[in-house]
Amino acid sequence: MIYAVLFEDDESHADKRPEFLSQHLAFLANHADEITAAGPLRDTSNGDPAGGLWLVEVDDVDIVRALIHEDPFWSTGLRKSFQILQWTRVFAAGERLV
Numbered sequence: 001m002i003y004a005v006l007f008e009d010d011e012s013h014a015d016k017r018p019e020f021l022s023q024h025l026a027f028l029a030n031h032a033d034e035i036t037a038a039g040p041l042r043d044t045s046n047g048d049p050a051g052g053l054w055l056v057e058v059d060d061v062d063i064v065r066a067l068i069h070e071d072p073f074w075s076t077g078l079r080k081s082f083q084i085l086q087w088t089r090v091f092a093a094g095e096r097l098v
Contacts, residue, residue, distance in 0.1 A: 010080035023072040
């Protein structure tokens with residue numbers, strides 16, 4: 001299954017981002033088989049960091065939750081909340097898949 005994970009950042013912990021960015025990126029690299037895409041989200045009104053987005057391909061949502069809690073950005077308080085949504089790919093690379 002494919003899951004989209006939407007993260008909301010806690011601005012009161014924004015100073016943690018530069019300090020833990022390399023650990024966060026290493027975490028993503030170490031879990032590249034499960035976290036197939038990841039990146040920051042920015043506020044369109046001012047360009048400020050607003051959170052992040054992951055696409056995760058695993059068999060069980062509990063694996064997604066475990067990955068979230070292992071991420072250095074979670075344990076430092078940078079992430080304020082998350083939402084896990086199941087996603088079905090129906091269109092990619094110009095083609096309908098379903």
